[in-house]
Amino acid sequence: MDKQIAVKYWEERFGIPPASFLPYEFHSSTRTIYIARQSRHCRVISSLNKDFMGLPFLRQVTRFLKPTTVAAQRFGHLAKKNVIEIKRKPLLSLCKEGEIRWEKGPTITGPGYVILNLAYPESHTAALRRHFLGVSLFLEPGRLLCRLPKSMAKGVIAALERE
Amino acid sequence: MTQWPPSEYFYFIPEPEKYIEHLHHPLPPYIRINPIKAPADKIMHLLKDEGVFLKKLPVDFFYKAACGKELGNLLGYHLGYIYPQALTSAMPVIALNPKPGDLILDMCAAPGGKTTHMAQLMGDQGTIVANDRSFGRLTALSANIKRCGITCVVITQYKGEHFPYGEHFDKILLDAPCSGEGKYRIGRDGRLLFSISGRTNLPAIQKGLIVRAFDLLKPGGTLVYSTCTLNPEENEGVVDALLKKRNALVLGWNPPLRWHRGIDHFKGHAYHALVTGCRRFYPHEANSVGFFVAKIVKPKQNG
Numbered sequence: 085m086d087k088q089i090a091v092k093y094w095e096e097r098f099g100i101p102p103a104s105f106l107p108y109e110f111h112s113s114t115r116t117i118y119i120a121r122q123s124r125h126c127r128v129i130s131s132l133n134k135d136f137m138g139l140p141f142l143r144q145v146t147r148f149l150k151p152t153t154v155a156a157q158r159f160g161h162l163a164k165k166n167v168i169e170i171k172r173k174p175l176l177s178l179c180k181e182g183e184i185r186w187e188k189g190p191t192i193t194g195p196g197y198v199i200l201n202l203a204y205p206e207s208h209t210a211a212l213r214r215h216f217l218g219v220s221l222f223l224e225p226g227r228l229l230c231r232l233p234k235s236m237a238k239g240v241i242a243a244l245e246r247e
Numbered sequence: 248m249t250q251w252p253p254s255e256y257f258y259f260i261p262e263p264e265k266y267i268e269h270l271h272h273p274l275p276p277y278i279r280i281n282p283i284k285a286p287a288d289k290i291m292h293l294l295k296d297e298g299v300f301l302k303k304l305p306v307d308f309f310y311k312a313a314c315g316k317e318l319g320n321l322l323g324y325h326l327g328y329i330y331p332q333a334l335t336s337a338m339p340v341i342a343l344n345p346k347p348g349d350l351i352l353d354m355c356a357a358p359g360g361k362t363t364h365m366a367q368l369m370g371d372q373g374t375i376v377a378n379d380r381s382f383g384r385l386t387a388l389s390a391n392i393k394r395c396g397i398t399c400v401v402i403t404q405y406k407g408e409h410f411p412y413g414e415h416f417d418k419i420l421l422d423a424p425c426s427g428e429g430k431y432r433i434g435r436d437g438r439l440l441f442s443i444s445g446r447t448n449l450p451a452i453q454k455g456l457i458v459r460a461f462d463l464l465k466p467g468g469t470l471v472y473s474t475c476t477l478n479p480e481e482n483e484g485v486v487d488a489l490l491k492k493r494n495a496l497v498l499g500w501n502p503p504l505r506w507h508r509g510i511d512h513f514k515g516h517a518y519h520a521l522v523t524g525c526r527r528f529y530p531h532e533a534n535s536v537g538f539f540v541a542k543i544v545k546p547k548q549n550g
Binding site: 108119120121123124125126128129131132133134135136137138139140154157158202204205208211212215216217236239240242243244 | 283284285288289292293296297320321322324325326327348350371372373374376385389392393394396397398399400401402403404405411413414
């Protein structure tokens with residue numbers, strides 16, 4: 085995997101212009117592309133044995149590409165398509181059951197990963213209630229599969245359950 | 248009953264009776280908000296809606312938090328909007344004064360509170376090399392960096408005292424392993440909580456680390472040495488050892504919390520006059536963990 089593949093994926097699936105990623109550089113391991121802030125020091129630190137650098141951005145899962153949770157949280161606000169606004173109740177069901185029914189709607193272009201945008205609390209203005217949680221997998225006809233890390237899903241349940 | 252603090256500490260702890268009384272109360276929770284993940288007003292609204300009451304503090308981005316549940320169970324925590332962190336632990340970072348574009352080494356970085364704070368002050372621009380020798384602690388460090396959405400950090404796993412020479416850094420933070428006396432509390436049963444027992448010679452380790460850190464600095468660069476202990480042998484004693492071995496300067500600075508100067512002697516040892524430029528923060532005055540911070544500069548013409 086390389087930078088072109090990563091940037092092209094985010095452009096095609098989420099409508100994020102490649103120019104948004106100009107201040108960054110990309111590094112890949114076997115199955116993960118990392119995004120790191122470009123810096124004049126990159127050459128300086130090249131001699132160090134690095135455990136990792138930057139933020140996981142995209143992973144190869146079998147033969148598909150999957151955006152990472154942290155990348156969806158960090159760059160989700162730039163996405164123009166395949167973002168779904170999900171309310172508290174269906175999100176709780178998604179996190180507990182792992183899958184819920186979901187109408188395709190105009191923002192979803194087809195099967196694949198969608199960015200979860202929690203509308204919380206629902207009464208707030210759009211700017212204040214948009215919280216980018218991570219990604220889910222949308223499949224035809226009308227299936228939404230939770231792809232949040234287990235710890236995150238458990239955390240969301242604990243945070244949003246009021247009882 | 249616990250014999251704490253030791254009698255030789257009484258001369259430098261301000262109002263020691265107040266310190267002893269303070270030890271019986273739990274420290275309040277503090278958070279730092281993380282605008283890398285979302286605008287501050289959005290974070291504040293979410294926390295308010297989650298039932299968190301926040302009190303503004305004289306340290307940028309830090310708040311005293313009161314809420315009915317663990318901070319780690321808040322949605323804001325899982326989204327990386329907040330980092331629960333002792334108020335005084337901001338002091339080493341403020342002393343280092345990280346700026347966008349800096350090349351910084353965080354020599355003992357895990358679990359990442361100061362690393363992520365520095366990245367935030369740098370606007371996630373520049374490079375922070377976050378190093379820690381312990382694999383287990385690196386897991387927590389990388390999890391916190393990811394949770395906070397930071398892209399300017401490189402993680403390495405060297406023993407601090409063996410961190411390779413090569414390029415030199417603009418700024419280095421050495422938040423050294425220490426006995427943690429600044430965290431001590433006394434439980435309801437009169438026992439000392441959070442105390443660490445062992446035979447490790449911490450001052451020897453700290454002296455090895457501070458010399459290496461100083462040698463990794465660019466001429467004109469800044470090193471901040473900090474601990475969360477009250478013990479002068481791990482604080483002024485370590486800075487004194489560096490001043491004897493290298494041409495280093497200790498700079499005074501004005502912290503936003505109540506502070507005291509470094510002490511000039513302990514147990515019959517007189518320290519270098521410059522160590523009084525160090526800053527001490529006491530738990531009963533800051534209502535947080537006790538800290539020691541030394542801001543050290545490598546002169547441009549280093550002999």
